[in-house]
Amino acid sequence: MKIAVLPGDGIGTEIVAEAVKVLKVLDLKFEMETAPVGGAAYEAHGHPLPESTLKLAKAADAILFGAVGDWKYDKLERALRPEQAILGLRKHLGLFANFRPAICYEQLTHASSLKPELVAGLDILIIRELTGDIYFGQPRGRRTAPDGHFPGTEEAFDTMRYTRPEIERIAHVAFQAARKRSKRVTSVDKANVLETFQLWKDVVTEIGRQYPDVALDHMYVDNAAMQLVKAPKKFDVVVTGNMFGDILSDEAAMLTGSIGMLPSASLNAGNQGLYEPSHGSAPDIAGKGIANPLATILSAAMMLRFSLNQPEAADRIESAVKHVLASGLRTADIHSDGTTRVGTREMGDAVVAAITKKTTKG
Numbered sequence: 256m257k258i259a260v261l262p263g264d265g266i267g268t269e270i271v272a273e274a275v276k277v278l279k280v281l282d283l284k285f286e287m288e289t290a291p292v293g294g295a296a297y298e299a300h301g302h303p304l305p306e307s308t309l310k311l312a313k314a315a316d317a318i319l320f321g322a323v324g325d326w327k328y329d330k331l332e333r334a335l336r337p338e339q340a341i342l343g344l345r346k347h348l349g350l351f352a353n354f355r356p357a358i359c360y361e362q363l364t365h366a367s368s369l370k371p372e373l374v375a376g377l378d379i380l381i382i383r384e385l386t387g388d389i390y391f392g393q394p395r396g397r398r399t400a401p402d403g404h405f406p407g408t409e410e411a412f413d414t415m416r417y418t419r420p421e422i423e424r425i426a427h428v429a430f431q432a433a434r435k436r437s438k439r440v441t442s443v444d445k446a447n448v449l450e451t452f453q454l455w456k457d458v459v460t461e462i463g464r465q466y467p468d469v470a471l472d473h474m475y476v477d478n479a480a481m482q483l484v485k486a487p488k489k490f491d492v493v494v495t496g497n498m499f500g501d502i503l504s505d506e507a508a509m510l511t512g513s514i515g516m517l518p519s520a521s522l523n524a525g526n527q528g529l530y531e532p533s534h535g536s537a538p539d540i541a542g543k544g545i546a547n548p549l550a551t552i553l554s555a556a557m558m559l560r561f562s563l564n565q566p567e568a569a570d571r572i573e574s575a576v577k578h579v580l581a582s583g584l585r586t587a588d589i590h591s592d593g594t595t596r597v598g599t600r601e602m603g604d605a606v607v608a609a610i611t612k613k614t615t616k617g
């Protein structure tokens with residue numbers, strides 16, 4: 256088994272180092288190979304997703320990814336910007352199903368910006384379609400407006416589109432995931448305005464008939480954004496398109512205490528997956544050693560469970576994380592009175608120590 260390790264930019268390198276440390280202490284039989292991606296790869300090879308990195312990712316059983324991006328690349332032509340690396344990996348590897356579980360750990364109910372009673376015990380799963388929608392739709396570009404309110408002026412356009420099979424396969428993923436949970440799916444759309452999402456709603460409804468044991472409801476995205484902060488525990492599995500899923504998952508992250516707590520798995524039709532925190536490269540705190548590595552460490556646990564067939568090792572990481580939180584250690588983003596503030600490395604070390612202690616105890 257081989258893991259491609261792609262740390263990327265900003266805090267990406269800091270948090271991936273901690274996840275790698277945790278994986279190593281588990282002493283499992285897999286190889287890890289590191290390659291540059293994003294801005295780091297642009298600096299070294301002139302491209303955010305060099306052929307050698309893509310080749311490594313394609314050949315690996317799983318990919319552990321940090322984050323890409325920095326404001327200093329914002330003026331580059333789009334094809335060379337760091338974000339194209341993660342978009343390219345998703346597209347090239349067909350990673351259409353993105354799982355973003357938002358779990359509020361018992362010890363973090365006070366870290367959320369919502370009232371503790373609203374988030375205590377929260378456990379929702381956002382399933383975001385990841386290779387379609389306005390992110391990848393063609394045509395897109397800039398031109399002189401041929402018509403509209405201001406013809407003859409500069410305009411930009413993107414295309415939102417989904418085909419029936421793309422919606423069918425993500426709907427199946429959502430219904431099957433719901434079967435292993437509380438058998439409820441909320442499909443989030445904007446069918447009241449957009450053709451793309453009327454098709455989405457129609458197809459999800461059709462596929463839902465194949466899962467009579469799963470309750471399906473539909474919600475418009477604006478209402479869903481509001482309900483997520485009003486009564487988040489009413490949701491279980493949420494399935495939605497690429498762009499709405501991007502936005503709603505960052506919103507859901509705050510229900511867990513911090514964006515630094517939200518892991519993710521992006522899977523293709525085989526068993527291959529890319530595992531990354533849901534957050535970005537956080538240039539504002541990069542290099543300070545204060546980023547929360549737990550989303551990345553929890554993504555590594557998802558990798559062991561989904562792609563590497565090591566569910567027990569995944570459990571060990573997750574229970575070590577709970578143990579560390581229970582012991583009162585907190586990075587700055589989840590710190591509150593009465594807890595001990597630690598840096599990225601100390602948090603990683605504490606997870607390693609919790610795993611080692613449990614192993615020694617047997």
Ligand SMILES: NC(=O)c1ccc[n+]([C@@H]2O[C@H](COP(=O)([O-])OP(=O)(O)OC[C@H]3O[C@@H](n4cnc5c(N)ncnc54)[C@H](O)[C@@H]3O)[C@@H](O)[C@H]2O)c1
Binds near residue numbers: 338515533534545547
């Ligand atoms: N998958 C990815 O690689 C990915 C995801 C999102 C954003 N990005 C990129 O990252 C760059 C920064 O984007 P942004 O600022 O909008 O989003 P961001 O997620 O990087 O940061 C948003 C805020 O959350 C904080 N934060 C994020 N992760 C944290 C962690 N682990 N611990 C503590 N605090 C954390 C940051 O300090 C910042 O204040 C951009 O270039 C963007 O395109 C990349």
Ligand SMILES: CC(C)[C@H](C(=O)O)[C@@H](O)C(=O)O
Binds near residue numbers: 535
């Ligand atoms: C960096 C960007 C391309 C990415 C996205 O929009 O999908 C990020 O925000 C995410 O959530 O993984």
Ligand SMILES: [Mg+2]
Binds near residue numbers: 501502505533
């Ligand atoms: Mg995002």
